[in-house]
Amino acid sequence: MRLGWLLGKRFLLICHIGAKTGLVRRTVVEVIKKDLDCDHYWVASGYGAHAHWYKNLVATPEVTIVVGARSLSVTACELGPEERADALVEYAANHAMPAKQLMGMLGYSVDGSDDDYRKVARDALRMFVFKPRTVPQLRS
Numbered sequence: 183m184r185l186g187w188l189l190g191k192r193f194l195l196i197c198h199i200g201a202k203t204g205l206v207r208r209t210v211v212e213v214i215k216k217d218l219d220c221d222h223y224w225v226a227s228g229y230g231a232h233a234h235w236y237k238n239l240v241a242t243p244e245v246t247i248v249v250g251a252r253s254l255s256v257t258a259c260e261l262g263p264e265e266r267a268d269a270l271v272e273y274a275a276n277h278a279m280p281a282k283q284l285m286g287m288l289g290y291s292v293d294g295s296d297d298d299y300r301k302v303a304r305d306a307l308r309m310f311v312f313k314p315r316t317v318p319q320l321r322s
Contacts, residue, residue, distance in 0.1 A: 194223060195248040200234075201241035209235040212280070213249075214273040214309070221254060223247065224261075224269050227308040228284055236308050247312055256312040263304040270303035271296045 196209045215224035227236040239245065243258040261269065274281035274294070281299070285292045288306055292298035303309075 191250065194225070196225075196235060196239075197246040197248070198235060198238045199242045199245075201238045207235065207238060211235070215269050221256075221314045223249065223256075223312045225310055225312070226266075226270070226273075226284075228288055230306050230308050233308075239310060243310075244315065245312070254312070255315045257315055258310040258312055261309040261311060266303040266307055266309045267300035269309055270299045270307065274299045 191213075193210055193212055196211060198207050198209065199205070200207050211225045211227075213223050214226050216222065227233040230236070239258040240260065243260075245256060245258055247254050247256055270281070274296075278294070282292060282294065285299075285302060288302070290298075290302050290306065292302065
């Protein structure tokens with residue numbers, strides 16, 4: 183069943199494997215950044231390392247994402263603190279209200295400054311960038 187188009191352009195569906203159960207799990211997350219030229223998509227775990235989908239991606243980073251009507255086989259690459267900070271600052275600049283709402287959900291009060299967003303990203307958030315898995319080219 184292909185329902186990815188229902189998610190719009192700011193959300194994607196992650197099809198991942200449960201770290202404990204080995205069962206297929208599905209999670210919808212907001213795309214905080216994307217590079218359509220190379221099919222890279224950045225997502226954040228608002229509940230940090232406690233989110234089950236985060237733990238699942240750490241255990242098995244090879245997943246499938248559904249973006250719009252497209253299904254992509256990707257590898258989830260976890261971002262470091264500075265990469266998270268840069269991505270959240272960019273997201274907040276482009277989506278001020280959702281960024282402030284996310285911070286409120288996490289229990290953080292931000293003044294909208296880059297420094298506040300950087301601190302939250304470094305201390306509380308966890309992020310991944312999804313990169314397409316490449317198929318090795320056979321040599322003749």
